[in-house]
Amino acid sequence: MNRSALMPRTAVVTGASGGLGAGVVESLRRAGMDVVGVDLRPDDSTTVSLDVTDSGAVEEFFDNVESRAPIDVLVNCHGVLQDLTDVADTPDAELSRVMTVNFVGAFHTCRAAASRMRERRWGRIVNVASQAGRAPWPGTAVYGASKGAVIALTQGLAAELGPAGVTVNAVCPGVMLTSMTEGAFLSAGGTREEAARLLQAKAESLPVRRLGTAEDVGSMVAYLVSPGASFVTGTTQNLTGGEQYF
Numbered sequence: 001m002n003r004s005a006l007m008p009r010t011a012v013v014t015g016a017s018g019g020l021g022a023g024v025v026e027s028l029r030r031a032g033m034d035v036v037g038v039d040l041r042p043d044d045s046t047t048v049s050l051d052v053t054d055s056g057a058v059e060e061f062f063d064n065v066e067s068r069a070p071i072d073v074l075v076n077c078h079g080v081l082q083d084l085t086d087v088a089d090t091p092d093a094e095l096s097r098v099m100t101v102n103f104v105g106a107f108h109t110c111r112a113a114a115s116r117m118r119e120r121r122w123g124r125i126v127n128v129a130s131q132a133g134r135a136p137w138p139g140t141a142v143y144g145a146s147k148g149a150v151i152a153l154t155q156g157l158a159a160e161l162g163p164a165g166v167t168v169n170a171v172c173p174g175v176m177l178t179s180m181t182e183g184a185f186l187s188a189g190g191t192r193e194e195a196a197r198l199l200q201a202k203a204e205s206l207p208v209r210r211l212g213t214a215e216d217v218g219s220m221v222a223y224l225v226s227p228g229a230s231f232v233t234g235t236t237q238n239l240t241g242g243e244q245y246f
Contacts, residue, residue, distance in 0.1 A: 010069045011035045011225070012062075014052055014109060015078030017043040019178030020128060023214025024075050027222040033073065036065055040078075052078055052105030062112040073124045073225045074113040076106045076150075077217075084139035095142055102146035107153060110168075114161060123166040124225040127154050128217065131174040131240050147172075151236055158234030167233035169224045174240030175202050176212040207242030 011028050015021035016037025028035050038050035038061070050061050065071055080101045082094060106127055117123025129147040136144025151170050158168040177199075203211045216239055223229055224237070 009034060010065070010071050011073035011075060012065065012071050012109075012113075013037050013075045013077055014050070014105070015039060015076070015128075016047050017041065018077060018079075019214045020173065020176065020217045021077035023216075023218035024077055024128075024221050025218075027215070027218030028073070028075075028225070031222050031226070034069065052076075052108055053100050055108045055111075058108040058112050062116065066116060070120060071113060071116060072122070074109060074126070075221055075225075076109055076125075076127045078102075078105055079128070079130075079147075082140060082143040085142075086139060087141050090142055098142050099146050099149070102143070103149040103153070106150050110153060110157060114157060114166070117166045118161060118164040121165045123161070123164075125154075125157065125161075125166065125168040126221050126224050127151075127168075127170045128221075129154070129170045129172050129236070131172050131238070131243070133172060134236070154236070155234050162233055167224070167230065169229075169233060170236045171217060171220050171224070172236055172238050172240070173212055173217055174206075174238075174243050175199075176214070176217070176239075178214065205243075206240075210241065212239055212241060 011033045013021055013025050013028065013035055016025050017039035021037065021039070025035050025037050037047040039047050040049070040051055042049050048061070051057055062071065078101065080098060082098045085094065110125060110127070113123065113125055127150050129150045130143070132140050132144040133147030133151050154168050154170040161168060199211065203209060220237055220239055224232060
């Protein structure tokens, strides 16, 4: 049977224990998909432990899942922030850590999914990048570069896989209400009270007057993997509350 006529059945979501990843998992399950969540440090019994920086482990994981059902959808939500540091002061170890997790990890999972989806001639890949991947703030150039590389990977894959019926898109969240964001603002503010003030000021600076949520990201991802988005590929979708328009 041609799977293009069906709603996707099986999805893999990386970073499933994080705020954004958990939101994506919930949205895809509401859409009726069987979701396999993975994370380096799972926080529940339904999430599988996987180090996406280990290419061998990624291939073995894909083989294991596909022994039961084909993977129709891949959503990469994993990622780490960098220490807020200017490029001139960034050590090699920090550069390697951020690029390896954010870009190389996404490359490994995209490669594993692409080879299988291309053979079946159907699939959906969504990479969660970042607003910083298009316009990094001071002190986030390394993080921005890692997410910019994910955007470039997305666009290249879209061109390669389009003839096989596979769409590939990126989502670029702005400042979202997650524990990772709260930790970054705590580092910047020094105290919880100051961090809360900074977050509130950020929310009030946006045209929509609020910060984004995991549900916002989940809703966008659910659309991009739906039948209604079959003509959408190679795009970078802003989820910034109007802070970015390009």
